[in-house]
Each structure stands twice: as C-alpha cells, then as structure tokens.
Amino acid sequence: MRLLLFGAPASGKGTQADRLSERLGVPQVATGNILRAQVALRTELGVRAAALMERGDLVPDELMIEIIRVRLRQPDCTEGFLLDGFPRTVAQAEALDRLAQAMAIRIDRVLYLKVPDDELVRRISGRLTCAICNRSYFFDPGRPHPEACEEDGGLLLVREDDRPETARRRISVYVENTLPILVHYRDQSLVTEIDGLASVDEVTDRILSSLRSPHPAS
Ligand code: AMP
Numbered sequence: 001m002r003l004l005l006f007g008a009p010a011s012g013k014g015t016q017a018d019r020l021s022e023r024l025g026v027p028q029v030a031t032g033n034i035l036r037a038q039v040a041l042r043t044e045l046g047v048r049a050a051a052l053m054e055r056g057d058l059v060p061d062e063l064m065i066e067i068i069r070v071r072l073r074q075p076d077c078t079e080g081f082l083l084d085g086f087p088r089t090v091a092q093a094e095a096l097d098r099l100a101q102a103m104a105i106r107i108d109r110v111l112y113l114k115v116p117d118d119e120l121v122r123r124i125s126g127r128l129t130c131a132i133c134n135r136s137y138f139f140d141p142g143r144p145h146p147e148a149c150e151e152d153g154g155l156l157l158v159r160e161d162d163r164p165e166t167a168r169r170r171i172s173v174y175v176e177n178t179l180p181i182l183v184h185y186r187d188q189s190l191v192t193e194i195d196g197l198a199s200v201d202e203v204t205d206r207i208l209s210s211l212r213s214p215h216p217a218s
Contacts, residue, residue, distance in 0.1 A: 006181070009124065009171060010120050016204060019200075030134075031067065035053060053160070053161055056168075068099070072099065089178065090184055093181045093185070094184075109190055131156075132152045132153075
C-alpha cells in the first residue's frame with residue numbers, strides 16, 4: 001500500500017505514520033527526519049537545510065524531489081511506503097506524479113489529518129521530541145514532565161522549529177504552500193479526511209477503518 005499522510009505541523013502525522021508503518025508493514029518515509037539526520041551529520045545538504053529549517057521555511061523543491069526519488073527506489077519501498085511530510089508544495093506533488101508514473105506505481109490514498117488551528121498551536125507549545133528517535137510527546141507547557149523517551153531513553157527536547165516564532169512561520173508556510181496540494185489530490189479522488197481531534201489510539205483506529213473502506217470518503 002502506498003499512502004500519503006497529509007496535515008499541518010503537529011497534526012499528529014509523525015506519530016500516526018510511526019504506528020501505521022508498523023501496523024501495515026510499510027516503511028515510513030519522513031522527509032523531516034531525513035533532513036534532521038543530514039543536519040546532525042553536517043553533510044552539505046544538512047548545512048543548507050539547517051538554516052531554512054530553523055526559520056520554519058521549506059527546503060527547495062529540487063533537493064526534496066531528489067531525496068524522494070532516491071528513497072522510493074530503495075528495496076524496502078518496493079511493496080509500499082508511507083509518505084510523511086512530502087509533498088509540501090504543488091511542484092513536489094507534480095514531481096511525485098511523474099516519479100510514480102516512471103516507476104509504474106500509484107499513490108493509493110491521501111490521508112488528510114484535520115486538526116483545528118488553535119489545537120495545533122496548543123500542541124506545538126507543549127511538544128517535546130526525543131533526541132534519538134524523533135518521537136513526539138505532548139505535555140502541558142510549564143508543568144513537570146519526564147526527561148527521557150519511553151522507547152530508547154533519549155533526552156526529550158523542544159525541537160528548534162517548535163519555538164513560538166518558528167512554529168507560527170511553519171503554520172503560515174503550510175497554509176500558503178502545502179494546503180493547496182489538497183486540490184491536486186482531490187482532483188484525483190484520493191483524499192480521505194480524518195478527524196485528528198481525538199486520542200492517538202482513536203485516530204489510528206479511524207485511519208485503519210478508513211483504509212478498509214473501498215472508496216475514499218471525499
Ligand atoms: P517536519 O518534521 O515534517 O515537520 O519537517 C521539518 C522541516 O523540514 C520543515 O519545516 C521544512 O523546513 C523541512 N522539510 C521537511 N519536509 C520537507 C519538504 N517536503 N519540502 C520542503 N521542506 C521540508
């Protein structure tokens with residue numbers, strides 16, 4: 001199954017992609033995680049990306065398209081994949097269409113995780129991320145919280161781009177550049193809307209049950 005998980009920053013994409021990848025047995029292809037790994041390694045791409053990511057801006061389309069072109073051709077993606085964080089612009093969506101055509105595959109479903117704006121802001125301001133595996137945790141801002149990741153004991157830190165000014169910029173970039181992609185996929189009748197305002201388990205159940213239904217809901 002080839003899926004695309006779509007939603008605003010802090011809509012729960014990463015958390016759900018993690019779980020769905022396990023439940024469906026397909027790799028999660030998260031461009032944000034790929035970029036953060038490059039930043040940590042201080043590669044040429046990482047150095048270029050870091051400045052943009054710190055501001056909440058997008059990394060140029062041609063770099064992202066090349067990353068995806070290489071990643072989707074790796075053997076673990078042969079039977080399927082779950083895209084998380086790509087495409088983020090209409091140009092990336094069009095490039096993905098061309099890539100899929102060249103690879104003789106197609107995207108089966110675009111899952112749109114819908115969460116109201118005020119909830120996104122609330123989640124971003126209470127989010128801590130594991131420094132090792134990138135898993136997100138949500139806590140009430142200013143309240144005591146555990147220091148380590150349940151999975152691997154990694155330190156829980158505020159992501160640089162979750163700081164309030166950058167987070168606001170990321171949401172406006174999302175509205176301006178990323179949201180228009182929905183029209184592209186609605187034209188292809190691929191979009192299923194998932195109400196993301198529920199517990200993590202409930203949202204996973206909603207997604208899995210929508211995948212069992214033969215036709216996209218919208
Ligand atoms: P994420 O972890 O998906 O929230 O991504 C973190 C940051 O990485 C974004 O704010 C962008 O700066 C960059 N990024 C991730 N995916 C893309 C993409 N498909 N196109 C451009 N920039 C991206």
